[in-house]
Amino acid sequence: MLLGMLVIVVTKIVNTAVVARLFTLTQPTLMRLRWFALTYALWMRFKHAVLARARASWAWRLARVIKRQWRQRWRRR
CATH class of the missing domain: 1.20.5 (Single alpha-helices involved in coiled-coils or other helix-helix interfaces)
Known part of the structure; x- marks a missing residue:
């Protein structure tokens, strides 16, 4: 159970980092809209x-x- 919770927490952190990075990369283009x-x-x-x-x-x-x-x-x- 502890390992499952750890996997979920680590996955959330990694996903947040990926989305933040993608937003950073695409923000200049998005701001044109x-x-x-x-x-x-x-x-x-x-x-x-x-x-x-x-x-x-x-x-x-x-x-x-x-x-x-x-x-x-x-x-x-």
């Missing part, structure tokens, strides 16, 4: 707004503090 460029711009605006709200939240700030503390502890060893 007016509908795609408009949709992409709207998506990026929405994404940045959501990330800004998440980064301003107390949970995000707390996680950053905890991460910084763990890094400092790790470096001391």
